[in-house]
Amino acid sequence: MRRFLVTGHRATTTGDFRLDDIAGGAGRLDVLVRCVNSAFFLSHSLRDDVELYLVLQGGDDAPKTLRFIGSELRYLNPDERSTSSLIRNALLRKIGEEEVRSSPGIYVSRRSFRQVVDMLAEISELAYLKEDGEDIRGLEVPCDISFVLGDDRDLTPEEEEVLLSHHPRTVCLGPRSLHADHCLIVVHNELDRRQC
Amino acid sequence: MRRFLVTGHRATTTGDFRLDDIAGGAGRLDVLVRCVNSAFFLSHSLRDDVELYLVLQGGDDAPKTLRFIGSELRYLNPDERSTSSLIRNALLRKIGEEEVRSSPGIYVSRRSFRQVVDMLAEISELAYLKEDGEDIRGLEVPCDISFVLGDDRDLTPEEEEVLLSHHPRTVCLGPRSLHADHCLIVVHNELDRRQC
Numbered sequence: 029m030r031r032f033l034v035t036g037h038r039a040t041t042t043g044d045f046r047l048d049d050i051a052g053g054a055g056r057l058d059v060l061v062r063c064v065n066s067a068f069f070l071s072h073s074l075r076d077d078v079e080l081y082l083v084l085q086g087g088d089d090a091p092k093t094l095r096f097i098g099s100e101l102r103y104l105n106p107d108e109r110s111t112s113s114l115i116r117n118a119l120l121r122k123i124g125e126e127e128v129r130s131s132p133g134i135y136v137s138r139r140s141f142r143q144v145v146d147m148l149a150e151i152s153e154l155a156y157l158k159e160d161g162e163d164i165r166g167l168e169v170p171c172d173i174s175f176v177l178g179d180d181r182d183l184t185p186e187e188e189e190v191l192l193s194h195h196p197r198t199v200c201l202g203p204r205s206l207h208a209d210h211c212l213i214v215v216h217n218e219l220d221r222r223q224c
Numbered sequence: 225m226r227r228f229l230v231t232g233h234r235a236t237t238t239g240d241f242r243l244d245d246i247a248g249g250a251g252r253l254d255v256l257v258r259c260v261n262s263a264f265f266l267s268h269s270l271r272d273d274v275e276l277y278l279v280l281q282g283g284d285d286a287p288k289t290l291r292f293i294g295s296e297l298r299y300l301n302p303d304e305r306s307t308s309s310l311i312r313n314a315l316l317r318k319i320g321e322e323e324v325r326s327s328p329g330i331y332v333s334r335r336s337f338r339q340v341v342d343m344l345a346e347i348s349e350l351a352y353l354k355e356d357g358e359d360i361r362g363l364e365v366p367c368d369i370s371f372v373l374g375d376d377r378d379l380t381p382e383e384e385e386v387l388l389s390h391h392p393r394t395v396c397l398g399p400r401s402l403h404a405d406h407c408l409i410v411v412h413n414e415l416d417r418r419q420c
Contacts, residue, residue, distance in 0.1 A: 047244070048243070048244060048305055050303065051301065051302075051303040051305075051306070058302065058303040059302075062261075062302070065258075066406070069403055069406070070400055070401060070402065070403075071376075071400075071401035071402055071403060072401065105247065106247075106254065106255075106258070106403065107246065107247040107254040107304060108303060108304045108305070109244055109247075109304070109305075110247070180267075201413065202413050202416050202417050203416050203417060203419070204266055204267075204412075204413075204416045205266060205267035205268065206266065206267055206409075206413075207265055207266075207267060207302065210262070210265070210409045213402075213406045213409040213410065214409065214410065214413045216400075217397065217398050217400075217402075217410045217413075220398050220399050220400045221398050221399060223399070
């Protein structure tokens with residue numbers, strides 16, 4: 029299983045944003061929406077061996093974590109607006125202690141970045157996507173792996189401390205610094221080639 | 225210079241579409257919009273050594289070609305809606321025989337797929353992105369190269385005939401069939417590594 033955790037440092041946690049303002053009023057939710065597209069879409073199907081965690085840390089109800097399960101996803105289209113609508117529906121759900129299913133393959137909870145990282149560390153190896161890491165092409169990694177990265181901003185020192193406490197591999201994807209959603213595409217291509 | 229030509233088989237050529245319906249009424253313009261993002265965005269800058277050609281073949285005013293020049297681009301943001309707005313502005317311009325500049329780095333003309341391919345063949349080597357091609361990783365290609373691909377549909381037999389008349393390399397990107405915008409990311413990563 030491939031897993032990705034993308035932290036949305038100021039992405040809204042309330043469902044009152046406008047679908048035509050996801051890059052502004054919703055706290056760069058557009059970055060995370062594009063990560064959903066990158067995580068799951070193949071030319072004529074969805075990747076069913078992928079899970080994506082979006083940790084939303086902006087707005088009045090932070091934190092919230094959206095969990096996308098490739099094998100269960102329905103109603104997902106590649107355009108930003110329709111994915112934003114699915115996310116808004118999830119953020120409008122009332123949630124307490126337990127994770128809640130919003131739509132097929134999309135779950136919402138009050139998990140924090142630390143809680144998600146700790147959970148992923150228990151079930152898989154962790155990889156920190158970072159410009160000064162080891163090149164993924166030369167690296168042996170297990171097929172069961174979780175990649176952690178920031179949205180349009182790097183992990184904060186506090187987030188980095190949480191992640192580094194689990195001794196992740198630090199992995200880079202090439203000589204240029206890429207958008208988060210583009211990083212997911214490069215990771216997928218590399219692991220596809222290894223038949224992971 | 226890296227160049228990409230993406231053909232939008234039913235993408236609208238008139239500027240009367242709604243920005244919240246680019247995946248429907250605008251003939252899957254969303255696919256092409258995402259290609260703009262993939263072609264140009266780096267983490268904190270735009271790629272200034274890239275040109276993108278979108279050949280729009282849908283609607284009542286077909287064909288039209290949008291030409292994006294990385295070194296001249298201004299006002300480009302990564303979200304789909306704002307890029308769609310720039311495209312709509314270009315499609316609202318009155319054009320005759322000559323190409324017209326719509327906004328910095330974005331030009332619109334009445335060039336057809338054949339005209340664009342013929343022009344690119346004069347100034348660079350051509351590469352046809354296709355699942356049964358040679359793997360890009362094992363392939364020596366010049367840095368001055370133009371990649372040609374379809375939107376959410378393969379090239380038509382007629383388009384393929386035009387392209388093959390120029391004897392392009394046929395190039396694949398790995399074992400999975402990818403969305404057009406994802407293909408651009410993988411090509412970029414490979415050529416970035418070669419310092420092209």
